[in-house]
Amino acid sequence: xxxxxxxxxxxxxxxxTQFPGIGPKSAERMVLHLLKQDRVRxxxxxxxxxxxxxxxxxxxxxxxxxxxKICHIxxxxxxxxxxxxxxxxxxxxxxxxxxxxxxxxxxxxLGALSPLDGIGPRELKLDRFLARVSKGGTKEVILATxxxxxxxxxxxxxxxxxxxxxxxxxxxxxxxxxxxQIEYVDQVTLGRALEGRxxx
Numbered sequence: 001x002x003x004x005x006x007x008x009x010x011x012x013x014x015x016x017t018q019f020p021g022i023g024p025k026s027a028e029r030m031v032l033h034l035l036k037q038d039r040v041r042x043x044x045x046x047x048x049x050x051x052x053x054x055x056x057x058x059x060x061x062x063x064x065x066x067x068x069k070i071c072h073i074x075x076x077x078x079x080x081x082x083x084x085x086x087x088x089x090x091x092x093x094x095x096x097x098x099x100x101x102x103x104x105x106x107x108x109x110l111g112a113l114s115p116l117d118g119i120g121p122r123e124l125k126l127d128r129f130l131a132r133v134s135k136g137g138t139k140e141v142i143l144a145t146x147x148x149x150x151x152x153x154x155x156x157x158x159x160x161x162x163x164x165x166x167x168x169x170x171x172x173x174x175x176x177x178x179x180x181q182i183e184y185v186d187q188v189t190l191g192r193a194l195e196g197r198x199x200x
Contacts, residue, residue, distance in 0.1 A: 061132075063108035065090045073097075073105060080104045082139040086129070086158065088112050088146055096144065104142070107132070112150035113157055121157065129158075133165050140168040147174045147192070 005013070009031065016027035034042055058064070059071035066072065073079060073093070083104030087093055088111060096102050109124050121127070133141065141162055145151035159169050175193030176185050185193075 058108075058110075062106050063090075063110055064093050064106060078103075082137055083142065084133070084138055084140070085142040085144050087144045088151065088154075092144065102142075104140075109145070109154065112145055113154040114150045124154075126158070126161065130161055130165075133162065133167060138165070138167050140170060142170050142172065144172045 013024065013027045013031050016022055016030050017024055019027075022030070034045075055067055056065050057067070057069070059066040059074055060069050061074045062071060064071045064073060068075075080103050083102075084107050085096065085102055085104055086107045086109065087096070088109050090108055093106050093108060096106075107129050109126075109129075111119055111124055113119060113121070113124065132138075141158070143155040143158055145154045155171055159171075162169050173196050174189070175196055176189065
């Protein structure tokens with residue numbers, strides 16, 4: 001926590017540490033940067049945050065962030081509705097969309113299974129996703145959860161839960177990043193790359 005500031009500034013700096021990945025030092029730099037700006041720019045930032053919070057919702061179909069009841073992806077008739085990509089967070093949708101390789105639709109879990117944190121299938125409302133698949137029309141579900149313990153657990157759970165519906169279930173590939181050198185790749189990533197090798 002920053003020292004030598006008024007209690008008002010210390011409270012503001014502490015508030016900034018609530019953002020993911022922001023420690024006390026980064027919070028202090030952000031607050032000081034904001035305070036150096038002219039009032040008009042700061043007020044505009046506050047207005048934009050307030051406006052986004054008041055007018056952004058979770059899509060009723062996929063849980064992605066949206067300004068309407070149904071997000072722009074779900075309402076796009078050119079998307080392949082038979083392919084659903086399952087991700088953990090709205091930012092994952094944004095990343096995949098920037099890559100420009102998925103023309104299907106999405107389902108955002110808004111988290112991952114983590115029994116130690118009390119997050120189970122009920123908390124993620126997985127029954128809602130399974131109900132969507134059970135209506136028919138889905139040919140493939142792509143599990144694009146994060147490559148960590150929680151993401152893998154979530155993918156395994158969904159793969160098992162989807163078996164009765166007869167849909168193709170795939171998991172995104174994991175391996176050596178493009179442009180990297182094998183000697184610098186960690187053992188887990190290298191192992192997964194070898195396990196997931198494909199024919200050439």
